[in-house]
Amino acid sequence: MVEPDxxxxxxxxxxxxxxxxxxxRLAAEGYQVxxxxxxxxxxxxxxxxxxxxxxxxxxxEQSGGHYRLVADGKGEAGALFGYTLAAQGWKRYLHPxxxxxxxxxxxxxxxxxxxxxxxxxxAFLGVRACELSAIGVLDRVFDNGQFTDPGYAxxxxxxxxxxxxxxxxxxxxxxxxxxxxxxAHAGFDLALTELPGxxxxxxxxxxxxxxxxxxxxxxxxxxxxxxxxxxxxRAVATATAQMQRAAGGREMVADAAGVLSRxxxxxxxxxxxARCLGCGNCTAVCPTCFCTSVEDTTDLSGEVAERWRRWDxxxxxxxxxxxxxxxxxxTASRYRQWITHKLSYWHEQFGTxxxxxxxxxxxxxxxxxxxxxxxxxxxxxxxxx
Amino acid sequence: xxxRKPKLxxxxxxxxxxxxxxxxxxxxxxxxxxxxxxxxxxxxxxxAQVKGPYDVSLVEGSVTTPEDIRRIRKIRKxxxxxxxxGACATAxxxxxxxxxxxxxxxxxAVYAEPDYIETLATSTPIQDHVPVDFELRGCPINKYQLLExxxxxxxxxxxxxxxxxxxxxCKAHGTVCVMVSQGTPCLGPVTQxxxxxxxxxxNRACYGCFGPKEMPNTxxxxxxxxxxxxxxxxxxxxxxxxxxxxxxxxxxxxAHE
Ligand code: SF4
Ligand code: SF4
Numbered sequence: 001m002v003e004p005d006x007x008x009x010x011x012x013x014x015x016x017x018x019x020x021x022x023x024x025r026l027a028a029e030g031y032q033v034x035x036x037x038x039x040x041x042x043x044x045x046x047x048x049x050x051x052x053x054x055x056x057x058x059x060x061e062q063s064g065g066h067y068r069l070v071a072d073g074k075g076e077a078g079a080l081f082g083y084t085l086a087a088q089g090w091k092r093y094l095h096p097x098x099x100x101x102x103x104x105x106x107x108x109x110x111x112x113x114x115x116x117x118x119x120x121x122x123a124f125l126g127v128r129a130c131e132l133s134a135i136g137v138l139d140r141v142f143d144n145g146q147f148t149d150p151g152y153a154x155x156x157x158x159x160x161x162x163x164x165x166x167x168x169x170x171x172x173x174x175x176x177x178x179x180x181x182x183x184a185h186a187g188f189d190l191a192l193t194e195l196p197g198x199x200x201x202x203x204x205x206x207x208x209x210x211x212x213x214x215x216x217x218x219x220x221x222x223x224x225x226x227x228x229x230x231x232x233x234r235a236v237a238t239a240t241a242q243m244q245r246a247a248g249g250r251e252m253v254a255d256a257a258g259v260l261s262r263x264x265x266x267x268x269x270x271x272x273x274a275r276c277l278g279c280g281n282c283t284a285v286c287p288t289c290f291c292t293s294v295e296d297t298t299d300l301s302g303e304v305a306e307r308w309r310r311w312d313x314x315x316x317x318x319x320x321x322x323x324x325x326x327x328x329x330x331t332a333s334r335y336r337q338w339i340t341h342k343l344s345y346w347h348e349q350f351g352t353x354x355x356x357x358x359x360x361x362x363x364x365x366x367x368x369x370x371x372x373x374x375x376x377x378x379x380x381x382x383x384x385x
Numbered sequence: 386x387x388x389r390k391p392k393l394x395x396x397x398x399x400x401x402x403x404x405x406x407x408x409x410x411x412x413x414x415x416x417x418x419x420x421x422x423x424x425x426x427x428x429x430x431x432x433a434q435v436k437g438p439y440d441v442s443l444v445e446g447s448v449t450t451p452e453d454i455r456r457i458r459k460i461r462k463x464x465x466x467x468x469x470x471g472a473c474a475t476a477x478x479x480x481x482x483x484x485x486x487x488x489x490x491x492x493x494a495v496y497a498e499p500d501y502i503e504t505l506a507t508s509t510p511i512q513d514h515v516p517v518d519f520e521l522r523g524c525p526i527n528k529y530q531l532l533e534x535x536x537x538x539x540x541x542x543x544x545x546x547x548x549x550x551x552x553x554x555c556k557a558h559g560t561v562c563v564m565v566s567q568g569t570p571c572l573g574p575v576t577q578x579x580x581x582x583x584x585x586x587x588n589r590a591c592y593g594c595f596g597p598k599e600m601p602n603t604x605x606x607x608x609x610x611x612x613x614x615x616x617x618x619x620x621x622x623x624x625x626x627x628x629x630x631x632x633x634x635x636x637x638x639x640a641h642e
Contacts, residue, residue, distance in 0.1 A: 040561040040588060065609075067566045087561050097557035277602045279574040280549060284556030298540045300417040300532075311557060316549040317599040331602065366552075366564045366574050367609055 012216060013224040015202035016080070019192075020051040021219040022162070026123040031160055034093060035125035036086050041069050043083040045090065048125065054080040062170040062359070064368025079201070081126060081194045084170040085358060089131050089287040093122050094138060094155050101151075101294070101307045111305075119151070121158035127188065129181030130173075130358040132163055134287030136187055140350045141290050160211060163188035167196055167235030169242040169249065172359030174372055177251035180356045182239040184208075190216060193232035204232040252343075252357060252372050253379045260344035263378045264336070272374060273332035275367050280313035282361035282369070283338065288354050291319070314338050339371060391440035391539070393418075394426035396460055398446025398453050399480055399508060403525035404471035405429040405445055411528050418532070421539055437463035441538060447473040447480060447508045447630075454514055461515040468534060469511045472524035476596050477630030479524075480508040484630055485638075508630065521546065524594040524627035527579050547578060548599040551591045554578040560585045570610045570623065575601035575633070596628040603637035617641045 014022070026033050027049070035048035038055045048054060057078030061068045067087070072078045104111040127135070135156075142152035166173075166182035175181030184191045189212030195201040204224045207213045224232075243249040253259060283289040293312035298305050312319055315334050320327040328334050346354030355371065362370045395405060409430060411418065418424075425435035442464035448454055461467055472478050483491060484507045492499040511517055521534055530546055537544035547553075551573035555562060560582060563569040571590035577598040584591055597603070603624065610620045621641035624634040 041566045042561040044559065044561060065565055066568075067562075069566070087566070088556070088559060092559060097559075275602075275605050275608075277552075277574040277605055278550070278598075278600060279552040281552045281556060281562065281574075284553065295545045296542065297533075297545065298536060298542070300414070300421050300536050300539060302540050311553075313549070313553060316547070316553070318547060318549065329600075331600065364562060364565055366562065366571075367605055 010207075011224045011229055012205045012207070012221045013202055013228060014192075014205055014216075014219065014221045016051050016200055018220045019080075019203065022190075022215065023048060023050050023125065025215065025218050026160060031121050031123035033123045033125055034090075036081070036083065038069065042067060042087045043069065043085075045086045045088065045092075045126075051080065055083055056080050057082070059083050059168070060085075060170065062172045062363045064172070064362050064370050065364075065366055066368065067363050077200050079167075079194055079196075081164045081192075082168065084166065084168060084173060085128060085131070085360060086126075087364070088285055089358070089360070090124055090127060090135065091138070091287050091289075093124070094135065094159070095142070095152060095290060095311075098308060098310045099151060101309055103304065103306045106303045106305075116151070119155045119158065121160075122155070123160040123162065125162045125164075127161050127163045127184075128166055128175075128358070129163065129184040130175040130178070130356045131287055132161070132184050132187045133175075133178075133180035133356040134358065135161075137288040137350065137352055137354065137356065138290060140352065141288075144350075160215070161188045161190075161208075163191040163208075165191060165193040165232070165236050166239040167194060169239045170359065170363075172250065172362045173239075173243055173357065174250040174252050174359060175357040176240050176243040178353060178355065178357030182243075183236045188212070193235060195228055195231050196235050197231070202228075204228050250359070250372055252355070253376045256343040256355075256375045256379075257347050257353070258344075259375060259379045259382065260340045262382070264340070266378060266381070268374065268377055268381070269332035269336045272335045272369060273330060276315075276331050276335050276369055277367060278315045278331045278334060279366065280315040281364050281366060283313040283315060284311060285360040285364045286342075286355075287358060287360070288342075288356065289313075293318070314341075335369075339374060342371070343375060390421065390423040392425040392435065392438075393422040393441045393443070393535075394437070394439040394460075394464070395424075395429065395443045396426070396445065397428070398444065398457065398474065398511070399449040400446030400471065400473040400478065402429060402445070404474075404523070407525045407528045408443070408531060411532060414528075414532055418535060422535075439464045441466045441468065441535075444469045444474050444511050445471050447477045447510060448505070448514055449480060449508045450504050452503075453505075457511055457514050466518045466538065467511075467515070468519045468521060469517050470521045470523075470526050470531065472522065472594065472596060472627040473508075474511045475520040475522055475631075476628045476634075477508040477510050479627050479629070481630030482625065483508055484635075485625070510630065519544065522577055522595040523579055527581055529581065530579055549578055550574055550598045551576045551578045551580075551582075551585070551595070554580075554582050555585045558582045558586060563588065563590050564609075568613060570613065570615055572606075572623065575603050575606050592626060593624070593634070594627050596631045597633040601633050603633050604640070607637055607641065 142149040163184040188208040192203040342354040572593035573591035624638040
């Protein structure tokens with residue numbers, strides 16, 4: 001390893017101590033570092049203080065309605081990022097489940113409205129390529145030039161992003177067919193690829209922003225060896241290959257947007273409704289689902305009023321409530337609304353797909369309803385595949 | 386000018402008093418409630434009684450005797466707003482397990498002189514007998530939800546008590562799903578949120594204390610239970626606890642007799 005002030009190279013390398021130094025440096029600069037850790041029988045995201053908090057030696061097994069944390073047998077020496085996706089993503093930090101929009105105090109005949117404090121600055125460690133795409137999708141929803149959500153914009157602009165490329169795909173992953181992964185191309189400050197094989201392997205590092213370059217300068221790093229750059233590329237290629245349908249992997253059907261827009265009436269919707277619990281897990285774990293509801297509260301005396309915003313889900317009856325009742329009473333119409341928005345008219349609304357192919361909705365649906373299989377079934381019924 | 390404080394009464398039918406205790410458990414907030422309303426009838430808290438009519442009646446417990454029916458009709462007549470609280474008052478409670486058997490068999494098994502016991506064949510929710518303005522679920526109710534209902538009433542706004550699933554609550558809290566990550570059968574996907582995420586946050590499945598969510602798909606969930614190795618009697622019993630008498634849970638349990 002060369003010392004921090006040595007000349008920089010386009011592709012660099014750090015070891016585990018370097019990663020530890022990165023986490024500590026970010027904390028010293030005032031970021032709360034959020035990264036993967038093992039909790040409640042899963043990899044979840046939460047505050048991390050150093051490499052010792054990361055899920056060394058843990059990987060996961062995922063399929064429809066099924067997640068198991070699995071030890072890779074190497075313990076501390078095992079990969080730090082050998083898991084694929086944490087149970088929930090970064091959305092809960094950029095777009096929290098509950099946010100107070102304002103608080104007001106009665107003052108005589110009028111009100112004094114109190115502004116919310118400046119948000120915590122986060123550094124995200126371990127953002128996957130699909131998740132980076134999803135953050136890009138949220139950016140277009142909340143900060144698109146025409147409309148800006150000030151809370152989101154403040155949280156987002158203060159965020160430092162360390163992406164980690166995938167060397168393995170879960171059975172639920174289909175980012176390759178959505179063109180969002182498994183390698184991160186933009187939107188990060190630093191991107192790491194964990195080197196496979198050896199014990200306590202290090203990382204190949206790419207710089208994505210001036211802030212990333214400055215951060216790398218501040219920690220021990222060195223130029224990446226050609227062999228390591230090759231190994232990192234092969235790791236990502238392995239993940240890509242694992243997602244090929246011909247090899248037993250998962251792909252989104254071609255022209256999903258067209259398929260969905262042509263099949264508003266289809267017997268499939270009732271068949272899904274027979275299984276769908278209307279529980280809303282899919283929308284909560286989806287990194288791009290952004291819908292919210294606004295709730296007003298008062299204290300008993302009526303002296304203090306607050307307005308809160310909380311995650312909502314198009315799978316609830318209340319979501320479509322307008323004067324006179326709910327528009328989407330049945331589960332068939334709720335599921336159709338969700339998948340059609342994700343795959344089809346999101347394009348018209350925001351210029352991209354609303355689905356980035358992370359597969360979380362497949363894993364965390366208690367009954368394993370599968371967005372790729374439902375879209376494929378519709379396409380097959382058209383006789384086009 | 387001082388406005389007259391609304392008169393609040395709290396009534397008990399067949400129940401364990403746990404929901405009334407939730408009101409007493411409000412402690413600090415209870416003082417604010419006592420400030421905002423006149424507690425006119427609440428035997429669990431005070432012997433002082435003020436005659437009706439009442440602006441708000443909170444009713445705990447289910448209807449299990451002929452006398453209960455007479456009493457709830459009288460209370461309804463005396464109350465401007467009637468709110469039922471808890472699984473007993475909203476679904477018949479755990480004592481609605483009697484509805485699946487012959488109550489006479491229970492009486493003869495328990496009492497030396499069964500003839501002295503005057504009881505109905507079923508335990509039923511209050512709204513089977515009189516119109517109810519709002520039903521607050523839970524076994525027991527959540528004190529914050531209770532305060533929210535009282536608060537909304539006093540401030541003339543709609544109470545924020547969503548009818549969505551417990552899953553929404555788990556995900557908002559960042560709780561990892563025990564069904565998906567451990568294969569543990571859980572009633573969360575068909576149960577209304579409201580407890581404040583009690584069981585899931587200590588790594589346990591949901592027992593359905595807050596009763597069915599809006600439009601619960603119990604048969605799909607029961608299908609999952611069966612496919613994951615739960616035998617018929619267990620599936621039946623899963624749906625047959627504090628909210629056994631709630632229509633969707635009752636139907637699902639009977640499908641697994
Ligand atoms: S729809 Fe499903 S696969 Fe697509 S981004 Fe959302 S959670 Fe991931
Ligand atoms: S698709 Fe699955 S996760 Fe989504 S509401 Fe239906 S049952 Fe719940």
